[in-house]
Amino acid sequence: MQEHISSTEAEVRAAVERAKKAQADWWLGHKKADRIEVLKAVESVFHRSSAEVIGIIHRETGLPKSTITSSYNGALSGVRYYSDRYAALGDRPFPLDPIGWAGTQATIRYEPHGVVGHIGIWNYPFWQTMITTIPALLTGNAIVFKPSEITTLTGLRIAELLGEAGVPDGVFETVIGGAEVGKALVRSDVDALVFTGGIETGRDIVRNAGIKPMILELSGNDAGIICRDADLEQAARGVATGTFLRAGQVCARIKRVYLHKDIAEGFLRRLVEIASRLDLEGQIGPMIRAEARDRVDRVTQEALRGGAKLLLGGHKVKGPGYFYEPTILLLEDPRAEVMSQETFGPVCSIMLVKDEEEAVRLANDSEYGLGATIWTKDMERADRIARRLQVGNVWINEWGRSVICGEYFLGCKGSGIASSQERLMMFLRKKTVIAHYTNEPRPNWFK
Numbered sequence: 001m002q003e004h005i006s007s008t009e010a011e012v013r014a015a016v017e018r019a020k021k022a023q024a025d026w027w028l029g030h031k032k033a034d035r036i037e038v039l040k041a042v043e044s045v046f047h048r049s050s051a052e053v054i055g056i057i058h059r060e061t062g063l064p065k066s067t068i069t070s071s072y073n074g075a076l077s078g079v080r081y082y083s084d085r086y087a088a089l090g091d092r093p094f095p096l097d098p099i100g101w102a103g104t105q106a107t108i109r110y111e112p113h114g115v116v117g118h119i120g121i122w123n124y125p126f127w128q129t130m131i132t133t134i135p136a137l138l139t140g141n142a143i144v145f146k147p148s149e150i151t152t153l154t155g156l157r158i159a160e161l162l163g164e165a166g167v168p169d170g171v172f173e174t175v176i177g178g179a180e181v182g183k184a185l186v187r188s189d190v191d192a193l194v195f196t197g198g199i200e201t202g203r204d205i206v207r208n209a210g211i212k213p214m215i216l217e218l219s220g221n222d223a224g225i226i227c228r229d230a231d232l233e234q235a236a237r238g239v240a241t242g243t244f245l246r247a248g249q250v251c252a253r254i255k256r257v258y259l260h261k262d263i264a265e266g267f268l269r270r271l272v273e274i275a276s277r278l279d280l281e282g283q284i285g286p287m288i289r290a291e292a293r294d295r296v297d298r299v300t301q302e303a304l305r306g307g308a309k310l311l312l313g314g315h316k317v318k319g320p321g322y323f324y325e326p327t328i329l330l331l332e333d334p335r336a337e338v339m340s341q342e343t344f345g346p347v348c349s350i351m352l353v354k355d356e357e358e359a360v361r362l363a364n365d366s367e368y369g370l371g372a373t374i375w376t377k378d379m380e381r382a383d384r385i386a387r388r389l390q391v392g393n394v395w396i397n398e399w400g401r402s403v404i405c406g407e408y409f410l411g412c413k414g415s416g417i418a419s420s421q422e423r424l425m426m427f428l429r430k431k432t433v434i435a436h437y438t439n440e441p442r443p444n445w446f447k
């Protein structure tokens with residue numbers, strides 16, 4: 001049996017204590033410009049170390065290196081983006097009702113939460129860590145970070161490199177381990193929580209956290225709607241990429257497709273053709289764990305027993321690594337688990353629909369609300385459908401591109417809470433300060 005090294009509950013509490021002490025100085029003892037300078041050094045240290053860190057991520061996750069590299073560089077562009085925005089952010093005077101408030105001024109100030117507990121994920125272990133770390137540290141918070149137990153080495157190396165770049169001791173603390181350590185961090189005295197992971201874990205965190213600001217970035221089951229007038233070639237390539245890249249282990253990827261029946265034959269032929277030529281190691285990659293692959297296989301076989309038609313794949317691949325064949329299923333039952341729940345594997349579940357109305361209804365009939373894609377040449381139609389979809393992100397004739405550094409990557413319904421703001425603002429709370437500056441006696445005060 002494999003043994004895991006894990007932080008104890010007492011070690012989690014001690015890390016939070018150290019972070020509390022360090023945060024006070026990081027916020028009050030440093031100027032905004034000092035923190036911006038440290039973050040610039042962070043950017044250059046991580047650029048210098050990119051080959052090493054990407055190598056660690058690749059060894060821990062098996063994800064194809066090309067997909068790690070793009071998200072690695074994308075995350076680091078957050079330093080410039082968030083620094084510029086933070087530099088421009090100042091206290092804001094706020095109007096008071098002039099009657100009875102003469103000589104009084106209100107100011108809205110922006111202050112850090114304090115210590116942010118951050119529970120990390122393995123599928124984007126650098127990207128997800130940095131899109132929290134950069135804005136949270138800039139704004140004067142300290143962080144206690146628990147990487148996913150699958151990417152512990154990545155997490156520890158990130159912490160070391162932050163220290164080398166000049167992030168002071170205690171401002172970025174790391175604890176390691178699995179669910180139990182995550183729970184200990186959730187229950188600890190941190191001032192805010194950031195979590196990326198599955199919807200069930202998200203529910204558990206809400207139960208355990210008590211009253212504190214929380215950012216939850218949870219599972220998705222994104223719909224792809226392919227309208228009758230879609231460009232079939234682009235739609236087939238987009239769906240193949242959006243479904244099979246990283247073996248489908250992407251939160252916002254196309255997981256279920258609603259395809260207009262009139263164009264089904266041409267679209268399916270092309271999709272199967274593209275998917276059957278994909279390189280398993282270089283383009284798709286393995287699944288993360290045996291249990292994850294077993295689940296994908298189970299829901300696929302259940303769908304087939306329930307009457308789904310297998311258009312491609314449907315089997316585990318023998319050999320080292322938990323590879324699963326790119327799989328395409330045609331279903332009639334929207335309640336099949338492979339269609340209604342997130343699979344997080346290389347499976348494309350497709351249903352034929354008669355019109356736009358049916359596609360929108362089925363797409364919205366879901367507890368998830370992360371993203372959706374629409375394929376059509378008619379932009380009015382695209383706009384009409386986009387308005388009706390209950391999701392945080394819509395792509396039109398596109399797939400998966402996000403706005404810079406995780407900004408405005410939103411989730412609604414079961415896919416997350418509190419991510420519907422600018423990221424910098426998630427790590428700041430507003431404080432209202434009301435000051436009377438003339439010191440004249442107030443006529444309505446008791447004498």
Ligand code: NAD
Pocket residue numbers: 119120121122123124128146147148149177178179180181182183186196197198199201202204205217218219220250251252342344370411415416
């Ligand atoms: P998971 O929920 O099992 O684990 C995520 C993290 O939570 C790990 O660090 C784990 O140790 C910790 N954890 C587990 N149980 C916990 C508990 N009870 N209390 C506190 N911490 C706990 O996630 P997973 O299955 O490994 O990851 C895949 C999921 O993440 C998918 O559903 C995917 O859609 C989602 N995801 C979402 C986003 C987004 O931005 N919305 C991004 C990446 C991944």
